[in-house]
Amino acid sequence: MDYLLNRRSVRKYDLSKKISNEDLIELCKYGEAAPSARRQKGREYIxxxxxxxxxxxxxxxxxxxxxxxCNTLIAVIGKDPKCLSTPHMQPLDLSAATENILLAATKKGYGSCWIGVYPLEERINPCNEILGINDNRFVFSLIALGIPLNDDSFYDANKLDMNDIHFNRG
Ligand SMILES: Cc1cc2nc3c(=O)[nH]c(=O)nc-3n(C[C@H](O)[C@H](O)[C@H](O)COP(=O)(O)O)c2cc1C
Structure with missing residues (x-):
């Protein structure tokens, strides 16, 4: 479980090293293993x-x-919401996939960082254009990936504020 606690946003990567395509595809597999509302299939990966x-x-x-x-990233893509049974839940499905990829990357010893795109149109539109998406699909998030330049992963014992934990009533 330590990899869950040690996940950190990594912003400096060793550019002399590359993640294999095999591992990148495996990370997408972990993304797609995330839950989705009504098991709808509203996600793609670039x-x-x-x-x-x-x-x-x-x-x-x-x-x-x-x-x-970084020299590698995975863009998490939303399929055309009109084709989904529960389109209003699609952003949550896409978040779950993004987080799964971050965690799987950490487990494999890779650094990662979630770059927020959705729901800001001024980010979605240029991302779509750069990645050649010209239909009703959209870029949801970008995930920087690579071998961390510094090994500064650490467990932050104070990350959870105990005042934010409640039992039975808020
Ligand atoms: C929705 C979302 C958007 C984010 N966007 C960015 C971003 O654009 N650039 C960036 O460097 N980090 C981004 N992050 C990473 C956060 O800055 C980071 O998770 C936060 O500072 C906590 O640090 P940690 O991930 O190391 O625990 C984003 C994280 C989330 C969840």
């Missing part, structure tokens, strides 16, 4: 390892600039 595309994505927001420090 593995990006072309630096030119990554650099373009790094410019979509202030928070995305750290992407220029």
């Amino acid at each position: 593995i990006v390892n072309e630096q030119e595309i990554i650099n373009k994505l790094s410019l979509i927001s202030k928070g995305s600039m750290i992407l220029s420090e």
Whole structure:
């Protein structure tokens, strides 16, 4: 269970090393193992390892600039909501998949960082364009991935504030 507690957002990667395509596909498999409302299938994954595309994505927001420090990312994509049985739950399905990928990456010894895209249109639109999405699918999140440059993973014992735990009544 330590990998759950030790997951941290990693923003500096060893650019001389690459994650194999096999491992990247496996991370997508873990993403898709996340729960989804009514078991709807509203998720896709784009593995990006072309630096030119990554650099373009790094410019979509202030928070995305750290992407220029990585050589691989996975974009979690929402399928056309109109084709889903519970479309209002789709963002939650996509969040669950994103988190699963972060945790699976940590377990495998990779660093990762969730770059927020959805629900901001000013981020979704450029991401869609850069990744060649011109139908009703949309980019939900970008996940920076790689071998961490520094081994600064640590367990933050204070992350859970005990005042936020309640039994039976809030
Ligand atoms: C929805 C969401 C959006 C995020 N967007 C960004 C981002 O754009 N850039 C970034 O560097 N980190 C981003 N993060 C990572 C958070 O900054 C990070 O999880 C938080 O600071 C806690 O640190 P930790 O992940 O190391 O525990 C995002 C996290 C979430 C859940």
